[in-house]
Amino acid sequence: MIETELRKDASRSDREIARAVGCDHKTVAARRREMGIATPLGNPSAAGDVVGLIASTLAKNGLDSSDPTLFPILTAAANRDETKFDPYDPKEGCLIVTTQLAIACYINTQNCVVIRQEDPNDTDDDMIVIQRDHLPKVISTLRELQSELDDIIREEAAAS
Numbered sequence: 001m002i003e004t005e006l007r008k009d010a011s012r013s014d015r016e017i018a019r020a021v022g023c024d025h026k027t028v029a030a031r032r033r034e035m036g037i038a039t040p041l042g043n044p045s046a047a048g049d050v051v052g053l054i055a056s057t058l059a060k061n062g063l064d065s066s067d068p069t070l071f072p073i074l075t076a077a078a079n080r081d082e083t084k085f086d087p088y089d090p091k092e093g094c095l096i097v098t099t100q101l102a103i104a105c106y107i108n109t110q111n112c113v114v115i116r117q118e119d120p121n122d123t124d125d126d127m128i129v130i131q132r133d134h135l136p137k138v139i140s141t142l143r144e145l146q147s148e149l150d151d152i153i154r155e156e157a158a159a160s
């Protein structure tokens with residue numbers, strides 16, 4: 001029932017879905033994680049809320065959240081005179097598609113797989129972060145989609 005509700009509208013909170021199916025919100029959160037569905041932004045654990053909480057806490061304590069010394073991991077490469085990591089640089093070995101907007105695939109510092117598509121008109125690239133335990137499901141789904149596309153192409157060729 002949780003899975004059905006999540007597929008219907010995953011933007012609802014875990015608590016709302018839990019009320020609808022008659023279970024604990026932690027059970028919904030666990031199933032959401034198993035399915036690889038992101039937590040909606042309205043949930044307290046969502047990244048946007050966490051970033052806002054950090055910024056407001058820093059401000060209350062008279063600190064500027066844009067101060068690079070507060071977050072040394074973000075400036076570590078520059079502090080060590082290293083070049084900034086650029087997943088779209090062919091020398092990095094992350095590019096997997098180059099015939100359209102570049103797509104890069106790499107492992108981030110939290111040991112998650114990151115898939116990014118370059119957008120030259122935007123300062124933020126589209127990014128997908130996949131935790132290690134979800135990777136087999138993503139790979140399996142991509143293989144299934146590839147198989148479906150192969151079937152469609154064969155059917156179209158046979159119809160021609």
